[in-house]
Amino acid sequence: MRHRLALLGAATLVLAGSIVARATPPAEMVDISLILGDELPKSLDDFAFFADVRAQAPNAGVVPYGLNVPLYSDGAEKLRFLYVPTGQQIGANGEGLLQFPVGSALIKTFAFGEGTERRLIETRVLLHRADGWLALPYRWNEEQTEARLALAGGRLAITRPDGEEISYRIPNKNQCKECHSVDGAIVPIGPKGRNLSGEWLGEIYEAGLLDEVNDGMDMMPNWASRDTMPAAQMARAYLDVNCAHCHRPGGSASNSGLDLRLEQRDPIKIGILKRPVAAGRGSGGHEFDIAPGHPERSILVHRMGSTEPGVAMPELGKSTVDEEALEVIERWIAQMEAP
Amino acid sequence: MTRFLIGAASLALATPAWAETITVEAGEGAQERLQEALILAEPGDEIVLGVGRFMLTDGLSLDVDGVTVRGAGMDATVLDFGGQQGSGEGFLITSDDVTVRDFALENPKGDGVKSKGADNIVYYRVRVTWTDGPKASNGAYGIYPVESTGVLVDGVKVSGASDAGIYVGQSSKITVRNSIAEANVAGIEIENSRDAIVENNITTRNTGGILVFDLPDLPVMGGGNVIIRRNLVVANDEPNFAPPGNIVASVRRGTGILVMANEDVLIEGNIVTNNPTAGAMVIAYTQPFEDERYNPYARNVVIGSNVFADNGTDPQLDAAEQLLAAFGGALPPVLWDGIAEGDTGLRVAPRTGGWTLGLSEPGQDLASGSPAPLDVPEPLGDTRDDTSIGAPAALLQRIVP
Numbered sequence: 138m139r140h141r142l143a144l145l146g147a148a149t150l151v152l153a154g155s156i157v158a159r160a161t162p163p164a165e166m167v168d169i170s171l172i173l174g175d176e177l178p179k180s181l182d183d184f185a186f187f188a189d190v191r192a193q194a195p196n197a198g199v200v201p202y203g204l205n206v207p208l209y210s211d212g213a214e215k216l217r218f219l220y221v222p223t224g225q226q227i228g229a230n231g232e233g234l235l236q237f238p239v240g241s242a243l244i245k246t247f248a249f250g251e252g253t254e255r256r257l258i259e260t261r262v263l264l265h266r267a268d269g270w271l272a273l274p275y276r277w278n279e280e281q282t283e284a285r286l287a288l289a290g291g292r293l294a295i296t297r298p299d300g301e302e303i304s305y306r307i308p309n310k311n312q313c314k315e316c317h318s319v320d321g322a323i324v325p326i327g328p329k330g331r332n333l334s335g336e337w338l339g340e341i342y343e344a345g346l347l348d349e350v351n352d353g354m355d356m357m358p359n360w361a362s363r364d365t366m367p368a369a370q371m372a373r374a375y376l377d378v379n380c381a382h383c384h385r386p387g388g389s390a391s392n393s394g395l396d397l398r399l400e401q402r403d404p405i406k407i408g409i410l411k412r413p414v415a416a417g418r419g420s421g422g423h424e425f426d427i428a429p430g431h432p433e434r435s436i437l438v439h440r441m442g443s444t445e446p447g448v449a450m451p452e453l454g455k456s457t458v459d460e461e462a463l464e465v466i467e468r469w470i471a472q473m474e475a476p
Numbered sequence: 477m478t479r480f481l482i483g484a485a486s487l488a489l490a491t492p493a494w495a496e497t498i499t500v501e502a503g504e505g506a507q508e509r510l511q512e513a514l515i516l517a518e519p520g521d522e523i524v525l526g527v528g529r530f531m532l533t534d535g536l537s538l539d540v541d542g543v544t545v546r547g548a549g550m551d552a553t554v555l556d557f558g559g560q561q562g563s564g565e566g567f568l569i570t571s572d573d574v575t576v577r578d579f580a581l582e583n584p585k586g587d588g589v590k591s592k593g594a595d596n597i598v599y600y601r602v603r604v605t606w607t608d609g610p611k612a613s614n615g616a617y618g619i620y621p622v623e624s625t626g627v628l629v630d631g632v633k634v635s636g637a638s639d640a641g642i643y644v645g646q647s648s649k650i651t652v653r654n655s656i657a658e659a660n661v662a663g664i665e666i667e668n669s670r671d672a673i674v675e676n677n678i679t680t681r682n683t684g685g686i687l688v689f690d691l692p693d694l695p696v697m698g699g700g701n702v703i704i705r706r707n708l709v710v711a712n713d714e715p716n717f718a719p720p721g722n723i724v725a726s727v728r729r730g731t732g733i734l735v736m737a738n739e740d741v742l743i744e745g746n747i748v749t750n751n752p753t754a755g756a757m758v759i760a761y762t763q764p765f766e767d768e769r770y771n772p773y774a775r776n777v778v779i780g781s782n783v784f785a786d787n788g789t790d791p792q793l794d795a796a797e798q799l800l801a802a803f804g805g806a807l808p809p810v811l812w813d814g815i816a817e818g819d820t821g822l823r824v825a826p827r828t829g830g831w832t833l834g835l836s837e838p839g840q841d842l843a844s845g846s847p848a849p850l851d852v853p854e855p856l857g858d859t860r861d862d863t864s865i866g867a868p869a870a871l872l873q874r875i876v877p
Contacts, residue, residue: 392622
């Protein structure tokens, strides 16, 4: 945990720097023609998102950000950045997804290890082109000198900080869409107003990057406070961030009828006493997605706790169990009154 | 990039003149080579898979409209998922107007081929096999189109699925024909779907042969208008090996054709033999539900002229021995729970034997009924226009030699 906080601290410092730099309009460094164009750039370097790509030091106009509740990806550290074309603004959308102008990009680097030992694994970019968002995965080479476009994704052996050896999956271009899709269109999923800190939103507002700060933003609790916050609040926030991009109307798992968005209030739709439809062996022999009072009888817990393809949820980006989250979810279900 | 631009400009054309054939052979790096071909394909392209065994480590996916993926035959080209480490299915399709044909998938960890929101899809001569035979640890569905309009499944073969071999869910305009479903829990399953024809298939050694039903709490509801005709539904006698919790885990071993909570279902011209519990079973949904959109009754089910023989000899039902004794050693082929919404229950052709559990309310305890010989009206004579249901003609044309 200390590590994650340290990283956030570092990000804040870089952020402050970039906003100061913004006060005097910088020369346009990022190659916006590649964001707007119709090519699939072969190297992450081509975009010039970074002044020092190895150090992940952002270029002028590229702003780091963090999330109150992050999406779990095998415990990888994530370095998140956004880019908005000079002179343009992000539209606030209450608690919902920020509205990024065409020409914007979201950049997320996955890494394991710390300091000089830090190994960059992949950098995923979302480019807002005139005809919609495009998701592309870039894979870092062994020498850590360059990240190359990897349309078909790939697997590589990773040793996690805790020593566990895993086979890490870099998603292919289509798999990006499995999570980033609503009604067939690609959308960002991370930067929702409700999951961004008020402090950060205030800073980019002051810097002129955001049109306003409005209601519902920063309403999700910080994941670091999961042991002290009510389990229900933490659990719903986690499910919204980690599961609801698929388990929502129009999402990849819409046919399940399960809707894990924070705004969903119908108990059956969030899984309480809901029978599975296409869970197959993922049901684990249990009758309900959530059996109130009984995490050990809940399909949700069974699938979150598995790494076996066909059982494991989420289906992608998962070689390990998010034990911290599982504990929160179990606590939440255990606290529910059994019918 | 020129081709990329041209492709983008001409999305409206079904098969652009410059459609390409992209060949992918088995061997080293098959996962990346095949996946890259699937990503870079343009509408109208055909991806041709070579003869041999493609050793895959992850699920494959296709998200480009109008692509055909063609192998050298469902015994010649095998996508082997024995080493699959991720993804919920072997092959995921999320684009429209796709044809997959002439190849096999073996041992996918989850589902075989899933197509979601993929309209006008054709599955032709695709085999999905879990090679260890029936096992609870096998994947759930073999062929799995869902949330789609326009589905043609023709000449496929699925065995070993721990849920349904061929499962069509939350879809409409469906034809499943000329296919074999063997040793699955459910052979063919049509769920929360409309306008489906299931014809000329063989279902055998499944727990249940052909299932048609509707479930609550799903985005697409109101299944019905289904014709089940000219199928061979024989010796579906596999003990149920579905993981508990799934709806099919409650299917009784030896169910030939099951209709549950569905409307306007016509069953005729089938040969239904040696199914130990029942040749055909028509029932209401049995679980409690709160979904106000849901109708738990079976409505307007017609069992026309079929060949029923040697069914009901070893029923997996409470008090089976007494029932067998009462009916003279074997139960009549048609089993109805007796639960009807008004007068819209069941019609059965004359001289087709049947019996009823004598229940009156959905969810009623089976033991509280009073079994009796079936006494329901005869069919009124089928006036159904089958040209308006089933897969669109354009899909049938796509596989004409």
